[in-house]
Amino acid sequence: MTEKKSPSIKKSINMKDLDTNFKYEVAKEHGGEHIKRCFACGTCTTICPVFSVNNKYNPRKIIRMILLGLKDEVLNSDFIWLCSGCYSCYELCPRDVKITHLMNAIRNIAVREGHIPKPMEAGVDLLEKYGRLLEVSEFENTLREKKGIPKLNLTIPDVKKVLKKTEIHKLIKKSEKDE
Amino acid sequence: MSKQKYTLFIGCTISVRGLNYELSARKVAEKLGIEFVDIQEFSCCGFPLSSIHHNSAVAIAARNLALANAKNLDIITLCSACTGYLTEVKKLLENKTNSKLLKDVNTKLKDLGYKYEKGVKIKHFARFLYEDIGVEKIKEHIKEPLTGIKVAPHYGCHYIKPSEIFDGFDNPIHPQSLDRLIDVTGATPVHYRDKLQCCGGGILAVNEETSVKMVKEKLDHIKDANADAMTLICPFCSIMYDEFQPTVETTFETEYKIPVLYYPQLLGLAFGLDPKKDLAVRKNQVKVQPLLEKIENLRGGNV
Numbered sequence: 001m002t003e004k005k006s007p008s009i010k011k012s013i014n015m016k017d018l019d020t021n022f023k024y025e026v027a028k029e030h031g032g033e034h035i036k037r038c039f040a041c042g043t044c045t046t047i048c049p050v051f052s053v054n055n056k057y058n059p060r061k062i063i064r065m066i067l068l069g070l071k072d073e074v075l076n077s078d079f080i081w082l083c084s085g086c087y088s089c090y091e092l093c094p095r096d097v098k099i100t101h102l103m104n105a106i107r108n109i110a111v112r113e114g115h116i117p118k119p120m121e122a123g124v125d126l127l128e129k130y131g132r133l134l135e136v137s138e139f140e141n142t143l144r145e146k147k148g149i150p151k152l153n154l155t156i157p158d159v160k161k162v163l164k165k166t167e168i169h170k171l172i173k174k175s176e177k178d179e
Numbered sequence: 180m181s182k183q184k185y186t187l188f189i190g191c192t193i194s195v196r197g198l199n200y201e202l203s204a205r206k207v208a209e210k211l212g213i214e215f216v217d218i219q220e221f222s223c224c225g226f227p228l229s230s231i232h233h234n235s236a237v238a239i240a241a242r243n244l245a246l247a248n249a250k251n252l253d254i255i256t257l258c259s260a261c262t263g264y265l266t267e268v269k270k271l272l273e274n275k276t277n278s279k280l281l282k283d284v285n286t287k288l289k290d291l292g293y294k295y296e297k298g299v300k301i302k303h304f305a306r307f308l309y310e311d312i313g314v315e316k317i318k319e320h321i322k323e324p325l326t327g328i329k330v331a332p333h334y335g336c337h338y339i340k341p342s343e344i345f346d347g348f349d350n351p352i353h354p355q356s357l358d359r360l361i362d363v364t365g366a367t368p369v370h371y372r373d374k375l376q377c378c379g380g381g382i383l384a385v386n387e388e389t390s391v392k393m394v395k396e397k398l399d400h401i402k403d404a405n406a407d408a409m410t411l412i413c414p415f416c417s418i419m420y421d422e423f424q425p426t427v428e429t430t431f432e433t434e435y436k437i438p439v440l441y442y443p444q445l446l447g448l449a450f451g452l453d454p455k456k457d458l459a460v461r462k463n464q465v466k467v468q469p470l471l472e473k474i475e476n477l478r479g480g481n482v
Binding site: 029030031049050052053054057078081082083084085086087088090091100103104105107108111116117119120123124127131132133134135136140143144147149150152153156158159161162163165166168171172 | 189190191192194195196198201202205217219220221222223227228229230231232233234235238239242287288290291336337340341342351352373375376377379380381382384385386388389390392393396459
């Protein structure tokens with residue numbers, strides 16, 4: 001009898017590969033404080049609008065992986081970036097795990113470990129350059145003037161100054177796979 | 180909020196892709212006697228950085244809040260993500276257990292001439308209309324009720340969730356505010372399956388395929404409910420349902436043609452404002468004209 005193998009599910013986990021400290025690291029991060037409360041009821045996954053169209057994003061499974069200590073698999077993954085931030089699970093979680101914030105905590109750690117999706121990194125660059133995620137040009141201001149609404153400053157240079165203070169670039173290490 | 184003047188926080192997306200939202204909100208506010216003071220130095224709210232670097236995101240939000248506070252103005256927002264994030268950071272910085280964070284943020288902002296001080300209030304424009312102006316007062320301004328039009332409300336996520344930061348102004352599971360705001364225009368709010376479903380905008384940049392599938396689900400449900408239009412209150416939701424509607428139609432070989440109006444546009448129509456000049460309906464991707472004709476026809480039928 002042949003068994004179908006799913007590439008995303010490991011048949012066995014080697015205890016040696018587990019980082020049992022990972023859950024404490026997550027719990028120390030802003031938003032990750034409640035991770036150890038999870039009792040795996042699955043309410044989050046049931047209610048998740050992303051899971052309903054793409055089962056690669058499974059919050060219940062991600063939390064289990066963290067609690068087990070599958071650090072590299074989690075931080076290296078694409079799926080941690082699939083949470084749409086809708087707060088559906090956050091509202092309904094019976095253990096108040098605050099999953100939406102937990103996902104941000106994991107992403108913050110992933111960024112520090114050198115894993116940041118290209119579009120996210122591009123967003124940081126845009127914010128530094130313009131102070132907004134999108135560039136406001138003279139075109140927008142001409143339209144605004146025509147409609148009688150106040151013009152916008154084309155750039156907000158303070159954003160770059162704030163980000164220099166918070167040292168965001170020291171945290172965003174270029175990951176090898178992106179280079 | 181009890182002040183007379185407010186500052187309007189526009190954020191990134193509306194600045195470039197939501198002139199129809201901003202203009203209609205300003206026109207509607209003017210009718211209702213709400214005065215906006217613009218702060219040119221406002222930047223991105225900080226939310227996009229929250230998943231990358233918490234401390235940077237908080238500092239950016241704190242700077243915006245400090246700008247409003249320095250002018251003694253409360254903030255009215257149009258984008259739900261800005262609403263949620265600015266409110267979240269306010270609560271975070273004003274929580275006594277986070278005094279170290281507050282001190283740290285203010286140390287960073289000090290050299291740039293800013294200081295976060297508690298007090299500034301933040302409200303989404305829709306919540307402000309519902310709570311502070313109230314449907315009864317709005318009703319007095321309805322000149323051309325949208326009788327006979329069925330409108331599907333899209334609440335989106337950050338307008339009501341996480342509910343713990345929004346003082347319980349609406350129920351996060353069975354919200355009513357937007358339904359009531361539709362009702363006051365004379366239109367009928369329609370219920371549809373999975374009404375609170377997220378637009379998927381939060382992951383558009385990293386996985387377009389998934390977010391487009393999420394859009395399809397909602398548009399299918401709204402179509403099933405025979406709505407004449409959809410109304411929403413967040414620029415990112417609008418990008419997903421309005422700008423991406425043709426993409427979804429092509430990808431899945433289907434047709435919706437559901438006009439997507441920002442709530443102030445809908446309200447503006449009922450106020451008798453000019454659809455093109457005051458509400459910029461030509462900026463909407465899905466044509467609004469057929470809806471305007473239907474409204475006209477229904478009115479004609481009533482005479």
